[in-house]
Amino acid sequence: MSLQHIGVVGAGQMGSGIAQVFAQAGFQVTLVDTQERFLARGIDSIQKSLARFVQKGMLSEEEKEATLARIKTTIELTPLSQVDLVVEAIVEQMDAKAKLFSQLDQICPASTILASNTSSLPITEIAAVTNRPAKVIGMHFMNPVPVMKLVEIIRGLATSDEVYETIHQLTEKLGKHPVEVQDFPGFVSNRILMPMVNEAIYSVYEGVATPEAVDAVMKLGMNHPMGPLQLADMIGLDTCLYIMETLQDGFGDSKYRPCPLLRKYVKAGWLGRKSGRGFYQYS
Missing domain, CATH: 1.10.1040.10 (N-(1-d-carboxylethyl)-l-norvaline Dehydrogenase; domain 2)
Incomplete structure (x- = not known):
């Protein structure tokens, strides 16, 4: 399963970090939030993070600019009809996540994987609001995302082996360490x-x-x-x-x-x- 274009919903502390690591790894990223000011704050956070990497000699100025060029922002969900994977990073409330995943299920192609960065909520329950529970998975990054290596990968009850393997390999491409965790409250972390x-x-x-x-x-x-x-x-x-x-x-x-x-x-x-x-x- 080839993933090229990544959608990230939520431009807060976690979402902006997730968008950054995907863009640094060479993926095209569409970053979505409800207001332009949230997006502006998220991009500012990414710029500052990348600047620190440049100062430490971990990234060149050219690589920084190329990373930023790979990130597009929007206040609409409809551009996510073009992505291969969506990572949700909104508020840690089930009602909000269920509403979003129901919308994403209608907007995104049937082939698109829907992942949640939830830090505690059940993936099986989130998946149940969609018509693609086999393609819903947990992808829990640690804060600060650009620095921390761990990603908990959480299978829902119906998550397919193919989707799990795809996300596992993707996590390694990001330079992160994937750990499989079962769908229990709070996972392990x-x-x-x-x-x-x-x-x-x-x-x-x-x-x-x-x-x-x-x-x-x-x-x-x-x-x-x-x-x-x-x-x-x-x-x-x-x-x-x-x-x-x-x-x-x-x-x-x-x-x-x-x-x-x-x-x-x-x-x-x-x-x-x-x-x-x-x-x-x-x-």
Whole structure:
């Protein structure tokens, strides 16, 4: 199955990174979002990321410009009728994803593979809204996408072997390391990571330690490159909350109950880096 033209829906932190790695690998990319300002912000993020690669000598100026030239932007879904693969990277909410996949199923040719970058939601449920469940798969990139090597590949109940092998080989072409994961809430990465993040938030909520102290313990004591609360701010506290709710709903186990402080911060609009404030303040 030959893939040449890639569609990416969602130009946020993850979607722009996904568009960048495909374009760097030589693929034509159509990047879609609902507003031009979101697209402009996504392209700006890609330009800055590529500029850092140039500064580090990992990319030439010519390669940077060629990468940018491979990315086209649009606020319409209809141009995705020309792509071989769509990677969805929108908000981590099932209703929004189901609506989008239903639209993509109508727009894209029957041969097009539909992939979700979901970090926790069931691929089987997403696939069920389409008429091509065999061609729906999870492709969960890690943040920041241009740097992190891992991609979790998640089979839905009906995902075909051919589609899995195609995406596995594609992931390797991107210079990433594919790992097959079964369709359970949170997969592997967030089933392990998010309860740790949630417990770190409980440590602050219960007055055990400050955010700085919690992060210092995990960085200096456990050799983590980033503290769990710094990481939560980078991921987005709203996304952390969505994932914890997915884990709790999916497993029905109280150990996945989101910390009340996490809910409070999200309701206050303290979402981390993207809002300027979370467990830390950002200029």
